[in-house]
Amino acid sequence: PSGRKHFIFYNPPIVNKPLNIRRSATLEVRNIAGEFLKNKIQTIVFARSRVRVEIILTYLQELVKNQLQNKSIQGYRGGYLPKQRREIERGLREGSIYGVVSTNALELGVDIGQLQVCVMTGYPGTVASAWQQAGRAGRRHGEAVIVMIASSSPLDQYMIQHPDYFFSRNPETARINPDNLVILVDHLKCASYELPFKQGETFDGVEIEDVLEFLQEERVIHFSGDKWYWMNDSFPAHNISLRSASQENVVIIDQSDVANVKVIGEMDRFSAMTLLHDEAIYLHQGIQYQVEYLDWDEKKAYVREVDVDYFTDANLAVNLKVLEADKERMERTYSIGYGDVMVSAMATIFKKIKFETHENIGSGPISLPEEELHTNAVWLSFEKEQFNESEQRLEQALISVANALQSIAPLMVMCDPSDLHVVPQIKAVHNEQPTIFLYDRYPGGIGLSDKVYEQMNDVLNQTNQLIVNCSCESGCPSCIGMEAQGEYAKSDALVLLQQLQSR
């Protein structure tokens, strides 16, 4: 049984008309969730990033500190230790915790009983995710309220203006690429644990002898007679994430108390570059820590508790080059390719952002080595001469179109926006043409950019629609983003898109 659910789609008011900027979704969430919590109504708040979770948690704890006990609102996300997580889950079930602010870590499988209200900070990215988050409220009896609060992002604005899309659309199909080497190796580990592989055997038609020999060298399985046997004590499935193919985490060590240095969490390497660099403010359960030293080789971040009025936000410079093209075709106005790419990412600088006002109050450099990701991408290139304005305006138009594509492409191939990334280049290394890349954000790729390759014309068409239908005058966060400035920003993006659309 499940009780009635009330869905409220809430669009914050516009505070800057010319720029079409709306009041911050984070601050609106604080007010709306805070109202429920002050009345002791059990509420779960979802946010898309770990940093956002901690900021909202800090706001809510501050807001209700006179009415509720300190521990009655908690954060919950990847990176907390298992013991801490179990305590929070129990507190929610027993009702000693009224509020929890979470990433999608609480979407699946974890028993936290039934809550009355679910507040989403922005559209979670997929229909499946949104239903799972909504399902955290009112699971068995009684009515529940689900509030979705839109940010200014194009995807959020699309959803808030088309609630029928959300209610009528089937949840996304799960997508996995079983030939992805990282995934295949993990599958073979689990399979070997169940049953030894025999020489000459295939795995769903795939030749696997090379991989088995690799695992043998890694001393995970061992060869005897004509079979490979599992030879490890551990249960392999435990170490395999269902969400991501990346491994190797950075451990976070709190040294505030010299007599009691302790591990408080962990984080994947790619995220650590922008969240755990030297001087970063790391928020954990609403407590602020400053990173004193990130030991990149040892994968350890040493932090100390601080009390400051800002958080940090780091820039990641991304470079991308084509290693091998598997498919290519010519459309009337552009060429399109698909294949292997190397993405390298480097954290460059960070900004200090003041709480409440969100103003920029300082910055600093980050010195960390480049990280590489070998994956699949689709790329669209065209002749520079197709765009009649200056190179500078072309570059801006490329960035604008890329920003809009970043919202539309995941919607079209039905994946989470963070699974597919867009990179514009004014002069790509492999063909020296203006190019827009879309790449799978997983080692080896999972088939998303391949799907974009098939649907590029539709994707461009929808991207054009998004920008045309936006009510702003010359570009805003809800269509082309804020990088391109000036009166031509929006019209240039449209000119470029119309140039590209082959009929």
Ligand SMILES: [Zn+2]
């Ligand atoms: Zn706009």
